[in-house]
Amino acid sequence: MxxxxxxxxxxxxxxxxxxxxxxxxxxxxxxxxxxxxxxxxxxxxxxxxxxxxxxxxxxxxxxxxxxxxxxxxxxxxxxxxxxxxxxxxxxxxxxxxxxxxxxxxxxxxxxxxxxxxxxxxxxxxxxxxxxxxxxxxxxxxxxxxxxxxxxxxxxxxxxxxxxxPKPETSPTIWVGGDSTVASYYPLATSAQGGWGQLLADHVDLRAHQVRNIATGGQIARGFRDGGQLETIVKYAKPGDLFLLEMGINDTNPKNETTEAQFKEIMRDMVRQVAATGARPVLVTPQGRATDFNAEGVHSATGRWYRRATLALAQEENVALVDLNVLSSAYFTQIGREATLELYMPGDSLHPNRAGAAELARLVAEDLERQQIRVAAH
CATH class of the missing domain: 2.60.120.430 (Galactose-binding lectin)
Structure with a gap:
């Protein structure tokens, strides 16, 4: 009725x-x-x-x-x-x-x-x-x-x-992270962008949907305990991916998270999602636009608790997209000025829409390199 x-x-x-x-x-x-x-x-x-x-x-x-x-x-x-x-x-x-x-x-x-x-x-x-x-x-x-x-x-x-009529989510790529990953509005025209927002442009949407659960200012503990991980665990299932990038805000002293604590919180999230049958993939954050040395080489390997993320990926036997290194190679290739043009004005941390699109491309290409199929073939 x-x-x-x-x-x-x-x-x-x-x-x-x-x-x-x-x-x-x-x-x-x-x-x-x-x-x-x-x-x-x-x-x-x-x-x-x-x-x-x-x-x-x-x-x-x-x-x-x-x-x-x-x-x-x-x-x-x-x-x-x-x-x-x-x-x-x-x-x-x-x-x-x-x-x-x-x-x-x-x-x-x-x-x-x-x-x-x-x-x-x-x-x-x-x-x-x-x-x-x-x-x-x-x-x-x-x-x-x-x-x-x-x-x-x-x-x-x-x-x-x-x-x-089947009450089950479509195959899903879940994305967790901070302001460099998050979505900005209007989705189609925002000046600022996060790579999670632009990832769908590099995904075969006939095979996957992308659900971006990243938010600005987030730390690993907040993502786990504040409700965002709860969403993913509620719906995630075999065949889904969970891309998790954290570390930028965790390293800020105000958040009182040591590298060892960060690593164990990330481990807990990886294991919770893996228990659903979904596949966790760790992602390291890109560096700042200004991380160039005198020779014009961009490098940020010492930033954002990257070492803990690499070690965790090895210990838990999960895939890793080392966006930190991938983006540095790209930034070195295009040079200082072109790199600055991929970030928000006066901001060396947050990518603009064009920068987020390049980061999303690098993530998708590396997933494909590892035979984690996300793009149309």
């Missing part, structure tokens, strides 16, 4: 799945409802008869947003957290779904569903992204939560489309 009510609300739609189920499109806020969308106000509580709504609408509010159409208004989550019950619920058949989200006005926010992170640190008003999620219990439970303390966490629009 619920599916019939939702389908009736949506009407027949191009893009229906193989069973004729149209995508569900929700327009949040108290403004006009866009054509072919279901309007949802903050006060709309979930009911089994309706099949969608907020679990605790008393903790939601309607707010304006800066865009047009569906993006002109939004709802704000007043209570949040990955384990919060203040969720937007939608009854769904068992299966694998693609969830497309558009936020309202926010400076940094994260999307969670089923109690774990899904898309991290979206920035800018009306930021958009998408993810796949298996529904095994008949209901999606989604909320927008904290990416940065003190900012608003809002949702303007949501599209839900079933891509398979």
């Amino acid at each position: 619920t599916a019939m009510l939702l389908a009736t609300a949506m009407g027949a739609s191009a893009g229906s799945d193989a069973n004729g189920q149209p995508p569900y499109r929700f327009d949040f806020g108290d403004g006009p409802v866009a054509p072919s969308y279901i309007g949802v106000r903050a006060e709309d509580a979930y009911t089994p008869e309706k099949g969608y709504g907020f679990n605790t609408p008393e903790h939601m509010s309607n707010v304006p947003a800066s865009g047009t159409g569906t993006d002109s208004d939004a709802v704000r989550f007043l209570q949040f957290g990955t384990k919060s019950t203040n969720t937007f619920n939608v009854d769904l058949k068992l299966g694998l779904y693609r969830i497309s989200v558009t936020l309202g006005n926010t400076s940094r926010a994260t999307v969670a569903a089923e109690g774990v992170y899904q898309v991290l640190n979206l920035t800018g008003n009306n930021a958009t992204d998408a993810f796949e999620i298996p529904i095994t219990d008949g209901q999606l439970n989604l909320l927008v939560t904290e990416g940065k303390a003190g900012t608003a966490f809002t949702l303007s629009a949501l599209e839900i489309k079933r891509v398979s």
